[in-house]
Amino acid sequence: MSVNEQFQPTIVAFCCNWCSYAGADLSGTNRLQYPANVKIIRIPCSCRLNPMFILRAFQRGADGVILCGCHPGDCHYTTGNYYARRRMTLLFSMLDFMGIERGRTRVEWVSAAEGAKFAATMNEFVETITKLGPNRRLEDLRCSKE
Amino acid sequence: MQRIGVFVCWCGSNIAATVDVEKVSQVLAQEPGVVFSTNYQYMCSQAGQEMIQESIHKYNLTGVVICSCSPRMHEATFRKTCEKAGLNGHMVEIANIREQCSWIHKDKDVGTEKAVVLGRAAIAKVHLNAPLTAGQSPVKKRALVIGGGIAGIQTALDIADAGFDVDIVEKQPTIGGKMTQIDKTFPTLDCAACILTPKMVDAAQNEKIHIYSYAEVESVKGFVGNFNVTIKKKARYVDETKCTGCGLCTEKCPQKKVPNAFNLGLDNRRAIYIPFAQAVPKVATIDADYCTMLKSGKCGVCSKVCTAGAIDYKQKDELIEQEYGAIVVATGFNPIKLDKYDEFAYSQSPDVVTSLEFERLMNAAGPTGGTLLRPSDGTHPHTIVFVQCVGSRCDDGRGKSYCSKICCMYTAKHAMLCREKYPDTDVYVFYIDVRTPGKNFDEFYRRAVEEYGVHYVKGMVGKVVPQDGKLKVQASDLLGDRQLHIDADMVVLAAAIEPDETARPLATKLTASMDTNDFFTEAHPKLRPVESPTAGIFLSGACQGPKDIPETVAQASAAAAKVIGLLCKDSLTCNPCTAQPDELMCNGCSSCEKVCPYGAITYADKEFRGPNRTTLIRRMAQVNPAVCQGCGACTVACPSGAMDLKGFSNKQIMAEVDAICR
Numbered sequence: 001m002s003v004n005e006q007f008q009p010t011i012v013a014f015c016c017n018w019c020s021y022a023g024a025d026l027s028g029t030n031r032l033q034y035p036a037n038v039k040i041i042r043i044p045c046s047c048r049l050n051p052m053f054i055l056r057a058f059q060r061g062a063d064g065v066i067l068c069g070c071h072p073g074d075c076h077y078t079t080g081n082y083y084a085r086r087r088m089t090l091l092f093s094m095l096d097f098m099g100i101e102r103g104r105t106r107v108e109w110v111s112a113a114e115g116a117k118f119a120a121t122m123n124e125f126v127e128t129i130t131k132l133g134p135n136r137r138l139e140d141l142r143c144s145k146e
Numbered sequence: 147m148q149r150i151g152v153f154v155c156w157c158g159s160n161i162a163a164t165v166d167v168e169k170v171s172q173v174l175a176q177e178p179g180v181v182f183s184t185n186y187q188y189m190c191s192q193a194g195q196e197m198i199q200e201s202i203h204k205y206n207l208t209g210v211v212i213c214s215c216s217p218r219m220h221e222a223t224f225r226k227t228c229e230k231a232g233l234n235g236h237m238v239e240i241a242n243i244r245e246q247c248s249w250i251h252k253d254k255d256v257g258t259e260k261a262v263v264l265g266r267a268a269i270a271k272v273h274l275n276a277p278l279t280a281g282q283s284p285v286k287k288r289a290l291v292i293g294g295g296i297a298g299i300q301t302a303l304d305i306a307d308a309g310f311d312v313d314i315v316e317k318q319p320t321i322g323g324k325m326t327q328i329d330k331t332f333p334t335l336d337c338a339a340c341i342l343t344p345k346m347v348d349a350a351q352n353e354k355i356h357i358y359s360y361a362e363v364e365s366v367k368g369f370v371g372n373f374n375v376t377i378k379k380k381a382r383y384v385d386e387t388k389c390t391g392c393g394l395c396t397e398k399c400p401q402k403k404v405p406n407a408f409n410l411g412l413d414n415r416r417a418i419y420i421p422f423a424q425a426v427p428k429v430a431t432i433d434a435d436y437c438t439m440l441k442s443g444k445c446g447v448c449s450k451v452c453t454a455g456a457i458d459y460k461q462k463d464e465l466i467e468q469e470y471g472a473i474v475v476a477t478g479f480n481p482i483k484l485d486k487y488d489e490f491a492y493s494q495s496p497d498v499v500t501s502l503e504f505e506r507l508m509n510a511a512g513p514t515g516g517t518l519l520r521p522s523d524g525t526h527p528h529t530i531v532f533v534q535c536v537g538s539r540c541d542d543g544r545g546k547s548y549c550s551k552i553c554c555m556y557t558a559k560h561a562m563l564c565r566e567k568y569p570d571t572d573v574y575v576f577y578i579d580v581r582t583p584g585k586n587f588d589e590f591y592r593r594a595v596e597e598y599g600v601h602y603v604k605g606m607v608g609k610v611v612p613q614d615g616k617l618k619v620q621a622s623d624l625l626g627d628r629q630l631h632i633d634a635d636m637v638v639l640a641a642a643i644e645p646d647e648t649a650r651p652l653a654t655k656l657t658a659s660m661d662t663n664d665f666f667t668e669a670h671p672k673l674r675p676v677e678s679p680t681a682g683i684f685l686s687g688a689c690q691g692p693k694d695i696p697e698t699v700a701q702a703s704a705a706a707a708k709v710i711g712l713l714c715k716d717s718l719t720c721n722p723c724t725a726q727p728d729e730l731m732c733n734g735c736s737s738c739e740k741v742c743p744y745g746a747i748t749y750a751d752k753e754f755r756g757p758n759r760t761t762l763i764r765r766m767a768q769v770n771p772a773v774c775q776g777c778g779a780c781t782v783a784c785p786s787g788a789m790d791l792k793g794f795s796n797k798q799i800m801a802e803v804d805a806i807c808r
Contacts, residue, residue, distance in 0.1 A: 010807055025216045028245030036251050036260040039267070039806040040242070042217070044723065044794055047741075048778030056800050060807035077777035078659045078679060078743045087782060119250070 295323020297687025
């Protein structure tokens with residue numbers, strides 16, 4: 001697996017503005033390390049995440065996508081994360097059908113107080129994706145880096 | 147093409163230590179559209195902000211990217227900076243290279259590389275930013291208080307004192323709520339009626355307060371500053387304007403066997419009634435479930451005896467529409483029903499009572515005139531057992547998992563009053579824990595034990611069996627490690643309290659959120675405890691969680707202060723990042739309307755110009771920007787992709803994705 005050891009995955013993390021983005025900030029404030037492969041995109045609520053964004057990320061060469069939102073029941077907009085949960089369940093089963101490894105996508109609830117959980121989740125997720133190797137199945141070669 | 151300026155902040159050494167800021171600004175300068183790129187020690191300082199403003203003028207910037215700390219920290223600061231320089235605040239994007247880059251990486255190369263990517267994503271997004279302006283919506287200077295208990299009364303009085311009109315909607319025929327049924331209040335033992343009834347009269351006499359008694363909220367439309375509420379005034383079959391409250395009808399009515407709800411069914415009242423002597427408004431009400439005239443058309447005694455001619459058997463429910471700027475929920479609580487607690491024999495013996503019933507039995511205005519008598523045979527009880535936590539802190543599914551908070555204190559009060567009035571009674575209190583946090587609360591409990599000799603026993607009562615006119619109580623004494631068998635004359639159950647049953651349907655009407663126990667949730671459990679997450683809805687009293695009277699009054703006044711703060715404004719600034727449908731793509735399918743948690747989406751027919759000078763009419767979604775909070779749920783639900791969110795549009799987010807994956 002020498003190839004995988006050098007492989008640096010590209011990982012997009014969508015974080016809701018109220019809980020998880022603040023949780024990510026907290027893990028920074030507490031100087032908790034996680035790999036630089038993770039790049040965070042701020043969205044107002046986890047329910048803002050259009051499944052299209054995940055497909056787009058894979059198309060453009062992302063190797064893993066994670067969505068972080070408020071814990072169920074704690075959504076700033078009351079019900080947003082419930083919508084997100086349902087939509088992602090559907091999307092993930094479709095991705096599964098398409099042959100995308102289940103581990104490449106993930107939903108995690110991270111509150112604004114869970115800096116440590118955010119860092120731990122990201123460490124674990126990067127490790128999972130690194131083991132899975134590059135995502136080739138959905139990548140659009142016309143958008144390829146080379 | 148935007149003209150973008152990039153400003154990389156060192157944040158002293160916070161960023162500069164692990165990110166090569168010079169290199170970042172150089173690399174980002176090569177990005178398309180970037181006309182100026184620099185770095186500086188502290189961008190948020192006065193000098194840094196001035197530099198941004200000068201650059202906006204000098205390079206005629208249309209977009210600004212600031213690579214600095216989290217937008218949660220300084221987004222507002224930099225937006226203001228740009229607005230002062232004449233650039234719309236929403237043309238600023240922040241790349242978070244401190245909390246999400248420099249602070250989590252130790253390797254400078256890695257940090258620099260990531261900072262560049264984050265900067266690129268922000269630049270890609272800012273290319274698609276558009277100036278946003280927040281709308282203004284006017285504020286109707288009138289408040290609605292739902293619930294006329296002590297919480298609602300206090301809130302209404304405080305709002306009226308500030309000079310605003312307030313309406314109270316109370317479902318019972320009188321305001322006053324649960325506090326009217328209480329005898330004495332802990333820990334001072336002053337009489338509840340003596341401190342409550344003057345406030346009820348104050349509310350009734352205040353010119354700014356209008357009381358809709360025997361009324362309910364039928365529907366709520368609108369949004370903060372502009373609520374449109376329909377109030378249903380239930381028919382009481384008595385003309386409120388004519389009734390003098392003399393009470394003659396309540397003495398002459400031949401229907402004598404109506405359980406008196408005010409005394410919790412411990413005695414009977416007539417079919418026409420005034421709940422209690424100090425009721426506000428003091429107006430009779432006919433109970434339509436028992437009145438023979440209303441049921442069979444035969445009787446009419448009350449109409450004959452009424453000298454004011456106030457009886458109106460043909461009265462109908464009345465709907466009243468009113469506009470409000472703010473709504474306060476003060477729906478209060480109820481003790482839970484005890485039908486699932488057979489072991490305490492509540493349904494088998496009338497001598498097993500709830501604490502609220504006991505309160506009525508001790509009350510001078512209650513069914514026994516304040517003499518403590520057993521409901522079964524009217525004799526004086528000599529041994530009384532109080533059981534704590536009946537349904538509170540209960541995980542077996544029959545009760546509530548939370549602590550009802552007030553039971554420890556009112557039980558100490560009841561025990562103390564029993565011993566004070568009747569020193570010959572033996573009083574036992576069975577408890578799991580005694581919880582007495584509060585000013586002078588623990589002293590009060592200790593007085594019950596030490597001065598009044600109340601027997602506090604740690605342990606739960608397992609069974610109560612009515613036998614030979616006595617109640618055989620089997621209980622465990624955990625500290626003494628033994629079983630106790632007590633022959634009690636009365637058993638008093640401290641039933642858990644739960645939100646009023648009207649709370650959940652009301653929350654649906656208000657689009658306010660609730661927790662799993664049906665208590666209203668606050669916007670922030672610590673920092674915004676009297677506001678609902680739904681703008682313009684405020685919470686007062688036990689509808690938000692179990693509370694004693696001082697806490698309820700404090701929260702009521704706090705809610706009033708928040709309402710006054712809102713009503714003082716002539717108009718409200720709306721959230722500019724709202725959803726917006728594309729007129730050409732929307733087909734009016736209602737998918738977005740269903741997922742909107744705020745009811746911000748409505749439909750309207752809109753005219754379009756068709757081919758050959760024809761006019762087409764199409765149903766289209768419309769977003770009310772004053773109500774939309776910008777969550778974006780609708781944008782994903784829209785099957786045609788017509789709905790988009792300003793400030794976080796599909797294109798903007800995908801541009802960020804592209805920049806990161808590039």
